Amino acid sequence: xxxxxxxxxxxxxxxxxxxLVTPGLLGLPIGWLICFxxxxxxxxxxxxxxxxxAASPHPVTLKTWHDFLHSTTYLRLFWSxxxxxxxxxxxxxAVAYPLAYYLALSxxxxxxxxxxxxxxxxxxxYLLRVLAWKxxxxxQGPIDSFLSSVGLHPLxxxxxxxxxxxxxxxxxxxxxxxxxxxxxxxxxxxxLEAASDLYASRLQAFGRVTLPLSLPGVFAAFLFVFIPxxxxxxxxxxxxxxxxxxxxxxxxxIQDLFVHGFPDWETGSVLAIFLLGVVAVLMVVFSxxxxxxxxxxx
Amino acid sequence: xxxxxxxxxxxxxxxxxxxxxxxxAGVTVxxxxxxxxxxxxxxxxxxxxETGQLHVLDWAGYENDGGQPMFAAYVHAHPQNKPQFxxxxxxxxxxxxxxxxxxxxxxxxxxxxxxxxxxSGLVQPWDPSLISNFKHLNQFMVKAGQYQxxxxxxxxxxxxxxxxxRSDKVTPKSQSxxxxxxxxxxxxxxxxxxxxxxxxxxxxxGFPNTWEQTDDxxxxxxxxxxxxxxxxxxxxxxxxxxxxxxxxxxxxxxxAWPADWVxxxxxxxxxxxxxPKELPIAWVGYFMLLKDTPxxxxxxxxxxxxxxxxxxxxLEDNYAYGHANTVARPASADTLxxxxxxxxxxxxxxxxxxxxxxxxxxxxxxxxxxxxxx
Numbered sequence: 001x002x003x004x005x006x007x008x009x010x011x012x013x014x015x016x017x018x019x020l021v022t023p024g025l026l027g028l029p030i031g032w033l034i035c036f037x038x039x040x041x042x043x044x045x046x047x048x049x050x051x052x053x054a055a056s057p058h059p060v061t062l063k064t065w066h067d068f069l070h071s072t073t074y075l076r077l078f079w080s081x082x083x084x085x086x087x088x089x090x091x092x093x094a095v096a097y098p099l100a101y102y103l104a105l106s107x108x109x110x111x112x113x114x115x116x117x118x119x120x121x122x123x124x125x126y127l128l129r130v131l132a133w134k135x136x137x138x139x140q141g142p143i144d145s146f147l148s149s150v151g152l153h154p155l156x157x158x159x160x161x162x163x164x165x166x167x168x169x170x171x172x173x174x175x176x177x178x179x180x181x182x183x184x185x186x187x188x189x190x191x192l193e194a195a196s197d198l199y200a201s202r203l204q205a206f207g208r209v210t211l212p213l214s215l216p217g218v219f220a221a222f223l224f225v226f227i228p229x230x231x232x233x234x235x236x237x238x239x240x241x242x243x244x245x246x247x248x249x250x251x252x253x254i255q256d257l258f259v260h261g262f263p264d265w266e267t268g269s270v271l272a273i274f275l276l277g278v279v280a281v282l283m284v285v286f287s288x289x290x291x292x293x294x295x296x297x298x
Numbered sequence: 299x300x301x302x303x304x305x306x307x308x309x310x311x312x313x314x315x316x317x318x319x320x321x322x323a324g325v326t327v328x329x330x331x332x333x334x335x336x337x338x339x340x341x342x343x344x345x346x347x348e349t350g351q352l353h354v355l356d357w358a359g360y361e362n363d364g365g366q367p368m369f370a371a372y373v374h375a376h377p378q379n380k381p382q383f384x385x386x387x388x389x390x391x392x393x394x395x396x397x398x399x400x401x402x403x404x405x406x407x408x409x410x411x412x413x414x415x416x417x418s419g420l421v422q423p424w425d426p427s428l429i430s431n432f433k434h435l436n437q438f439m440v441k442a443g444q445y446q447x448x449x450x451x452x453x454x455x456x457x458x459x460x461x462x463x464r465s466d467k468v469t470p471k472s473q474s475x476x477x478x479x480x481x482x483x484x485x486x487x488x489x490x491x492x493x494x495x496x497x498x499x500x501x502x503x504g505f506p507n508t509w510e511q512t513d514d515x516x517x518x519x520x521x522x523x524x525x526x527x528x529x530x531x532x533x534x535x536x537x538x539x540x541x542x543x544x545x546x547x548x549x550x551x552x553x554a555w556p557a558d559w560v561x562x563x564x565x566x567x568x569x570x571x572x573x574p575k576e577l578p579i580a581w582v583g584y585f586m587l588l589k590d591t592p593x594x595x596x597x598x599x600x601x602x603x604x605x606x607x608x609x610x611x612x613l614e615d616n617y618a619y620g621h622a623n624t625v626a627r628p629a630s631a632d633t634l635x636x637x638x639x640x641x642x643x644x645x646x647x648x649x650x651x652x653x654x655x656x657x658x659x660x661x662x663x664x665x666x667x668x669x670x671x672x
Contacts, residue, residue, distance in 0.1 A: 077671045139547040156485065158548055159531045242489070242533045243672065253671045260491065260535065262390045262663035263397075 041276065048269035064266045074271060077253055078278075080244035081230060084161065088168045089226040093218060095169070096177040100217075103177075104184035105210075115181065119174045126171065130238050133167045134158060137239065163239040164247035168229050176221040183217020184210070219289040227279050250275065348593045351382040352600055355392055355405035358385050359537070359557070359617075367612045372603035379596050387535055388492060389415075390663075396420055396588070403591040404600065406454070409442060409582040410509075410653040416445035422589045423448035428598040431605035435622045442652075443584050451584030452601050453622035455613055457637070458650060459494060460578035462544070462554035466568040475502045475574045477551055479526035488543060488552035489527075491535035493662040494579065494653075495669070498553070499523055501576040501651070509656050516658075520665045524672045533670065556618035556636060571636060580645035581653045582622070620645075 049060045068074055099118070103111045121129060135141050137157040144154035157163050187210065195205040233251035240247025250271065257268030352372075354361075360368065361383040373380055384402060386392040389411040396402070407415055415421050426432045426449050432440075435453055443451030461477050463470070467486075470477050475498050478487060489495055499519035500508030511519060532549060534540040541558060543549045545565050552558070559571040585601045587594070603609060610626030613619050618628070620637045628634055638644030646652050656662055 071668075073668050073671045138543075156548070159543075242530045242670070243527055245528070246531075248670065253667065256491075256667055256670060259391060259394055260387070262493075262659050263394050264660070264663060264667065267664070267667070 041273075044269045045273050046269075047265050048273050050266070064270045068267065068270045068274070074250075074253060077244050077248075078250045078274070081250035084165065084247070084249065085226050085229040085232075088165050088172070088229050089222050091165070092169045092172050092176045092225050093180075093222050096173055096221065097180055097218065100177045100180035100184055101210075104181050104187075118177055121170075122174060127234070129171060130167055130235050133163070133170065134239055137163050137166075158239060159241040159246060161240070161245060161247045164236050164249070167235050167239050168225075168232065171235065172225040172229065175224045179221040179224065180214060180217045183214045183220075187213055215289060219286055223283070223286055227282070230279065231275055348379065348596050350379065350593065352376075352379050352404075352593050352596045353384070353402045354381045354600070355384045355386050355395065355400065355402035357387075357406060360406070361385075366616075367606070367608045369600055369603045369609065371606060371609075372600045375603075376596060376599060379593070381600060393418075393420075401591075402588055403593045403597045404585050404587050406583050406585055407451075408653060409451075409584065410655055412443055412451045412584050412586070413445055413655040414659070415586055416448075416450040420589060421450060421586045422591075423450050424452055424585075424587055424601070425449075425598065426452075428595065429602045429605060431602055431607075431623065434607065434625050435605060436624050438646075439582050439622045442582065451586055452605065454583045454585055454601075454604055455617075456580065456582040456620040456622065456645060457556045457618070458573075458578040458580050458645075459490075459498075459553065459555065459653075461572045461574060462552050462559050462562065463570055463572060464550040464568060465570045467550045470572065473572055473575045475576050477572070477574075478553060479522075479529050480551070481529065483551055484529045485531045486548075486550040487530045488532040488534055488540055488549045488554075489530045490553040491533045491670075493656070493659070493666045495523055495553075496520065496662055496666055497579065497653075501574075501579075508651075509654050510658070511662075513661075516661060516665050520669055523669045527669060527672065556633075559636070560616070560618040560633075577647070578650050579653050580650040582645070 048064060049062065102108075103114055103118075108114070136143065138144070139154065139156060139158070141158075144156065147154050157166075191209050191213070192205055195209050200208065231251040231254070232249055233255045236247045236249045236252055237255075240249070240252075242248060254268050254271045254275070257264045257271065361381075362368070369381065384395065384400060386395065386405065389407040392405050392407060393415075396405075429452065432452070439453035439456065440449070443449060443453050461475070463477065468477070468483060471480065477483075478489060478498070480487070496511070496516065496519045497508045499522045500511050500515060503515070503518055503522065505511055505515050505519075532539065532543050532552075534543070534552075537555070537558065540549070540552055540554065541561055544552055544554075544558070544562060545567070554571070556571065559569060562569040585604070587597055591597060605623060607623050607625045610621030610623035611628065613621050614626060614628035614633060614637070615630065618630075618633045618636060628637070638649055641649060643649060
């Protein structure tokens, strides 16, 4: 009887504990998301529909949206930025994949040392790294100085689209390599052995086993670089030029509209919400590729 | 009043008060100065009651208190209330920061924005009687800082917007703003990230009032800039960006300020600061006082320090900017000539276009953003 009495409250306490664990664990992050993501996005969305939140009640208007969708200027800039981000993402993934493959599958004992070297640039400030590139690519930097010293015409790489692609690629390379590395590292080596037992060549084993199973990591890596670079404005403002053809990006236009010129928060909000919408759609589209089981089943 | 200004005022106050006690009450000649000294004494006692650091929203470059006389007199007199700086990249940036909740005691917009801020309700007028150096300030500039008869802006620095170019690399076809879009120097040109580029385009296109362009004129200015933008390598918003790019040889031609000319000469570059035939644009910086500032008197003391002859001369000698203090004169004859300091009408037609309020600023900004995004 005593045992029974003692045993009864335990499941209740457990249930209570279980009942509190979920909100306890999720409460803070959900609260954080609401306060610092959903509410700000809501405010920005509200600005895109009216002149000012601070002003007295005003009619909701779609004029700014109408102007945006009928003005080719910002849509062209968006398209150009999309292309630039795609180029950066594809190039970085192409460079990072062999690197991650070597680190994960070569069997080298120093793979974690090499991995540390790969992420070493993170120990330096983002701005400092970009500013270092600004000097390297500048007219008096090592590249142009060398070319001038051997009698060749300087390339004058700074303030160009190429400079933006190069620096963004450099900045995001470790972000891309890491998910691919993790994806390859967790690969079941038995599958590769099975492929070999079935007389698959190394190339066939890579094409039919390694690559498909690492695709979730590749897509995750691609998204890691594609989404942030689409809204990038720091790097283009430091090493980019004056137009979309020389590295001025959609993110720069948003920043300019909010803080640079005479505040035009309405247009800036429209641009920001449009970008958010496109990114959300892309996330949904790409999310199916992030399901390892599905990829494996395919 | 210079570095030793306030202690001097304090001594004078006591003497005058003693004299007043000794003389008959009807000596009205003495009464005036005595009242002034009383005000000075009140100023000192009031400003010492105010606490905390003076919060100044200003342009980068005006914050260095490493012994330069810009506002050294203030720091000397109020060591417990040293200025604390926040930077503004332009007036719109200042407006955005203030609207976002920043509470500076004072800030420094330029002449084209004085009326805008005076109307905005964000600022309050100064009390010139608390600024002993006020009497030395250029009366034309003082008047331009007034709105509805009140002194909303205290003039300080002034200068020109013109073209800086490398004399060893560039041969202008003519003395014109069109050097900023000269095809021969594609990729070696820097523009300024401001609607002033539309004003310059308007001057080049010969519009009668480039600050009040019609929709059609604004569109013409915009299209001109869009069609020429590929020639510009940099559109600078930070002077540091311009100076680095110009000094590194990335840029040979730039929209620039006199300080950039001085900086490049110090770098031993062969440079010319050109006055375009369409005339440069002149500007005057004004200190404006935020409404409800808790450091009203300290802000006045700070502006008084900036208005001193010593500060003015330092600014002219080191930045090649003019100063509203008419007593100051730069040591260099080159600076004197460049600033037209011998000409009392140096900043107005027919020598320059004085920048002014733009009634349709929002439309200009929209057009400029489209130029950049194009």
